[in-house]
Amino acid sequence: MAASSIDNPQFTARMAGALWLAVIAVSVLDVVTSSIIVSGDAAATARNILNSEFRFRVSVLAEFVGGALYIGVTVLLYRLLKPVSRNLSLFAACCGAIGISVGAALTVRDLGVVALLRSAQVPSPDAAQINAIALSSIRMFGLGFTVAMVYFGFQCATVGYLIARSGFMPRAVGILLAIGGSFYILSSFATFLSLPIAATLSKIVIPVAFLGEGSTTLWLLFRGVDVGKWFARAGMPPLQRVAA
Numbered sequence: 001m002a003a004s005s006i007d008n009p010q011f012t013a014r015m016a017g018a019l020w021l022a023v024i025a026v027s028v029l030d031v032v033t034s035s036i037i038v039s040g041d042a043a044a045t046a047r048n049i050l051n052s053e054f055r056f057r058v059s060v061l062a063e064f065v066g067g068a069l070y071i072g073v074t075v076l077l078y079r080l081l082k083p084v085s086r087n088l089s090l091f092a093a094c095c096g097a098i099g100i101s102v103g104a105a106l107t108v109r110d111l112g113v114v115a116l117l118r119s120a121q122v123p124s125p126d127a128a129q130i131n132a133i134a135l136s137s138i139r140m141f142g143l144g145f146t147v148a149m150v151y152f153g154f155q156c157a158t159v160g161y162l163i164a165r166s167g168f169m170p171r172a173v174g175i176l177l178a179i180g181g182s183f184y185i186l187s188s189f190a191t192f193l194s195l196p197i198a199a200t201l202s203k204i205v206i207p208v209a210f211l212g213e214g215s216t217t218l219w220l221l222f223r224g225v226d227v228g229k230w231f232a233r234a235g236m237p238p239l240q241r242v243a244a
Helices: 009-035 042-051 053-081 086-120 127-166 171-192 197-222 227-234 238-243
Strands: none
Touching: 009 053, 009 197, 009 227, 042 053, 053 086, 053 127, 086 127, 127 171, 127 197, 127 227, 171 197
């Protein structure tokens, strides 16, 4: 009996690439959040958020949608790379799931910031304090995001290693993704430790990671995998390959 399309490695690869590309596209909407934060000025930040509340909420929605799409990416990558190493593929999927969970918690916090700032609009001696709390909460997003990037970094580094070992995708693509994931991890740890190199790493981590994730995404979407080599890795007999 023929297998369903989700059991087809080429379908799995291209779906993973399509969802990953959607995640990258949606994440662009999230840039608006950082543009309305005024460092050290809680009142100005509060005004910016309230004056651009719809844009801020769209950014929050983008975070939710991006997380949901990335769940699909994580599941499909696990299925695709399981023949290389079930344990490492599962480890990568778990890291992705933890990163998504941290991101979801941060998104809930964003909605709470809007509600908090709205309460400060009522004339009150506590308005300045409420604004300061809201700004502190927004700043906490940066730390939380850094935590999430540790897990995403481990996921990307592991997936890159598995791709490089797979034989059914180019080794160079896997190496680029592994390097990008490693930069996520190094940059996050440097930030945690307040190392002087943290600022330098933060400037180069995005282009390096984008190169790794971008090349992997495009390869999955437009080239997929060498189906014959994937089946060989999976240990599927020739007759079973034809049925699939």
